[in-house]
Amino acid sequence: MKQIIFTEKAPAAIGPYSQAVLSNGTLYISGQIAFALAESGASIQEETRQVMENLKAILEAANMTFENVVKASIFVKDMNNFAAINAVYGEYFSENPPARETVEVARLPKDVNVEISCIAVI
Numbered sequence: 001m002k003q004i005i006f007t008e009k010a011p012a013a014i015g016p017y018s019q020a021v022l023s024n025g026t027l028y029i030s031g032q033i034a035f036a037l038a039e040s041g042a043s044i045q046e047e048t049r050q051v052m053e054n055l056k057a058i059l060e061a062a063n064m065t066f067e068n069v070v071k072a073s074i075f076v077k078d079m080n081n082f083a084a085i086n087a088v089y090g091e092y093f094s095e096n097p098p099a100r101e102t103v104e105v106a107r108l109p110k111d112v113n114v115e116i117s118c119i120a121v122i
């Protein structure tokens, strides 16, 4: 079974993908970005916070919270932002954080500085 999850509280997809897909109790959330903030020259902390709020809204649309997240993937334009991103990210996962990898990439969609995807289970 495959259920498409959509909420107006997070940005609509900017390509041929869904915000999230629920399948057999597992929620796969597409990489979230905050392109309006990135364009406006917001700080990496602000950009990361908006990305986390997007993820939160999508989790809530599937009746989940950050406690349901088992895996996250972080893609960053500049690994020098690692500590700043961790500081904001860590506010959302104060206990038993999910497994994760953080990867520096050459470029991200819409030239954002950070993109985060995650997997959550019921």
Ligand SMILES: C=C(N)C(=O)O
Pocket: 014, 015, 017, 030, 031, 032, 033, 109
């Ligand atoms: C922003 C994305 N998740 C994408 O382009 O796949």
